[in-house]
Amino acid sequence: MFIINFIRGFFMALADSVPGVSGGTIAFILGFYDDFIDSLNSLISRDNMENKKNSLVFLFKLGIGWVVGMVLSVLFLSSIFDAQIYEISSLFTGFIVVSIPLIISQEKDSIVGKYKNIIFAIIGIAVVALITYFNPASSNGGLNLSLDNLSVGLGIFVFVAGMIAISAMVLPGISGSTLLLIFGLYTGIIGAIKEVLTFNFSYLPILIIFGLGVLTGIATTIKVIKFVLKKYRSQTVYLILGLMIGSIYAIFMGPTTLEVAKPAMNLSSFSFIFFIIGGALIVGLERLKVVFEGKETKNKSNKKGA
Template sequence: MVDLRAWVGVYLRGLAMGTADAVPGVSGGTIALIVGIYERLIAAVTAIDPEQIRRVLAGLTAENRADARQAFYEVDGAFLTVLGAGILTAVVLVLRLVDTLLETLPVATYGFFFGLIAASAVALFGAVDLTTPRRKIAAVAGFLVAFLASGYAATALGHALPVVFVAGAVAVSAMVLPGLSGSLLLVVLGQYAFMADTLSDFFDGLAAAARGGGLDALLDPLPTIVVFCAGGLVGLFTIAHAVRRALETARAATFAFLVSLVVGALRAPVLEVSMRLTAAGESWASALPRFGLAAVVAAAGVLAVDHYAGVLEY
């Protein structure tokens, strides 16, 4: 018998994770820890391999359906499907809101992101152990990777499909890691605003097509969405597995690298604001109050969650 209440609970947990995943600096993996599904999520994701996928797809033919159902059960497919539906719903809704805010209030929005990232780094850094040279080297490497990538990606990477594929692989793999935000990595790679805008255009095109307005507006952003999702699938079953193995074999050094990655990423929203101010002919002196107030509000929210929930750690 289907326990509808339990599945509604899974969907709502997916909504919470998706909301977090869509906001830079907040980790969907952390939310999974808070709502008590992290271990089940990791077990389900790591159970998926090419053979399991082949068995499920083979269920399209009648003679293989029993084995396909068994394979679907083995990877906790129903749980992943319902949770994924919740995540997708939230990501779509939040990114459409963020796209609007980036158009109308870019300085305050990036200030909010800065506060989220900074407070997440503060909350996580207390658990970092830098007592060995290897851990110190890992921390410096994480900081430099994010700091330098933020400067380079914001101006040089562009939005070609190979870049979008890599961005999808990196961002989606971070969804299963508590403390590390996939959206934050999109900001570092200079792809966050672009993907938010692309997703908004896609759903606007979908609505227009439903009203009989043709498919042109829908087809334009579709290749970017497909390539990003393809990259996400690759990342989920490669990068995420590699990071989990690194945490198992060198937990402290890997954690130091990941947290320092968050610290280095603080450069990204500052650069985004600087570029927008330059384009608008505005100075940092006039924009700083908006940026700072939004950052303080966001940081206070994250630190309050950390204080009362106590789960912003691995």
């Protein structure tokens, strides 16, 4: 199971590190989302020690794969993101467009016959579209996160962005990286992580602030996410689908949030080849879900037989 959870964490990190599909979406597609949320909830709630231990072991295995995937992704992405923004944005669009019908198929009990909840999908689309449209970084380029530009206002903004981003990362919908892109922080945070990994610690303060926001976001939102998925699953699934649809607009506008802003992606700069590659990767991950479920069933049968 270690290899399986390592691979799961690795793919979650790849999703979390790029604007497009969240790590939560990957967990959803690969069939371990409920275990992921329950494990996080167990650690921050008054659960018994046995459950906390099992949750910690599960998250540790995921975490190792996540860290490896994130480090490799950051070192690779930060060098090509600006230069290949339109190809990468097309890839992300493929991620989202192909993920939507997969989620609809898996959540058909929450969708079919409950069409009055489509209002939540419209709300999700509107939220992402409005945040993207009114984002000041869309016209001024990405924010500079160097130590020389660190201020109280910027620190608060980065802290809040970290809270919101991690909430999105654990939801199977719009990715935290997409929200960072919308806020004009994506390239700055990715660049800061790369600088620290190469032992330039002048960017460490902003990453500490961001990390504190992430931890605060986990502590304050995971119970809410678990509650709404349990009590209002249909409405939440519709909202998630709306957020995903709206994030397509955010990705098309993504180039305008770079530190050196570029024109928004359009049909002439859109790459259908990378779009197809992105969709194929999501289909491949969905196929992996079948493999993982088969191995887990086999392992459980072997334990019972022993």
